[in-house]
Amino acid sequence: MIYLPILFIIAFCILFYFFQEKFIFLNGKKLNKNYQYQFLYSFKELFIKAKDNTLINAVHFKLENPKGIILFCHGNKGNLTKWGNRVSYLLDYNYEVILFDYRNYGKSVGAFNEQKMYQDAMQVYQYVNTMYSEDKIVVYGYSIGCTFATKIAEKYKPKHLVLESPFYSLKKAVQKAFFLAPTFLLKYKFKTHTFFKNVQVPICIFQGKKDRVTPIKGAKKLFQLNNNPVNSFITLQEATHHNIRTFKLYKQKLQEIL
Numbered sequence: 001m002i003y004l005p006i007l008f009i010i011a012f013c014i015l016f017y018f019f020q021e022k023f024i025f026l027n028g029k030k031l032n033k034n035y036q037y038q039f040l041y042s043f044k045e046l047f048i049k050a051k052d053n054t055l056i057n058a059v060h061f062k063l064e065n066p067k068g069i070i071l072f073c074h075g076n077k078g079n080l081t082k083w084g085n086r087v088s089y090l091l092d093y094n095y096e097v098i099l100f101d102y103r104n105y106g107k108s109v110g111a112f113n114e115q116k117m118y119q120d121a122m123q124v125y126q127y128v129n130t131m132y133s134e135d136k137i138v139v140y141g142y143s144i145g146c147t148f149a150t151k152i153a154e155k156y157k158p159k160h161l162v163l164e165s166p167f168y169s170l171k172k173a174v175q176k177a178f179f180l181a182p183t184f185l186l187k188y189k190f191k192t193h194t195f196f197k198n199v200q201v202p203i204c205i206f207q208g209k210k211d212r213v214t215p216i217k218g219a220k221k222l223f224q225l226n227n228n229p230v231n232s233f234i235t236l237q238e239a240t241h242h243n244i245r246t247f248k249l250y251k252q253k254l255q256e257i258l
Contacts, residue, residue, distance in 0.1 A: 039061070048123055
């Protein structure tokens with residue numbers, strides 16, 4: 001009987017290691033390549049070739065006379081069928097929007113791989129840069145998408161980096177969600193903080209004080225790593241992880257940025 005707790009811990013660690021993608025990447029149902037998207041606004045569907053020839057699916061919401069374009073890196077839950085309508089409000093700021101599915105999400109193919117996912121994000125940025133100069137590109141990340149957005153802004157020089165509900169690192173986020181999790185077994189690091197400190201373009205972080213998924217403490221710790229005086233940290237007192245975009249202060253600040 002004395003060995004049961006040890007056996008339980010070992011079994012839990014094994015399950016955690018081999019099934020961690022199931023709780024990190026909530027990618028939902030895969031989509032057939034011929035699946036037809038239906039969004040409220042005019043868009044163009046794209047397949048962008050990654051460095052390993054993997055095809056990354058994206059949608060580009062277009063406007064007639066835009067001021068620029070927002071490259072949006074979405075959260076870990078759901079594919080473009082969800083996020084396409086979720087981010088359409090950004091068109092109201094007279095910016096086009098392009099967003100993409102991470103590999104193994106939606107129509108995007110390829111196995112989950114942290115380094116290749118970073119490369120994919122940068123390939124999408126390079127595609128956007130063929131249409132727009134960098135001073136007209138805003139990179140926007142939400143939740144886990146903040147890591148990809150920050151990685152892009154570390155390497156390139158977009159007009160602005162906007163982060164909504166970022167986490168310091170995946171390890172810190174998992175520890176907050178479940179303090180007993182054996183985080184030493186994580187195959188994915190997503191160290192937003194290592195990229196963040198090297199970003200040389202203006203950064204704005206939007207963080208809800210009532211966020212229980214990526215708490216404000218981690219976002220503030222992240223913000224302190226980059227001392228660019230033009231950076232801003234916007235706290236929304238009543239906001240959670242999911243409703244920041246509904247608040248007046250968010251809309252006002254985003255209007256200033258865009």
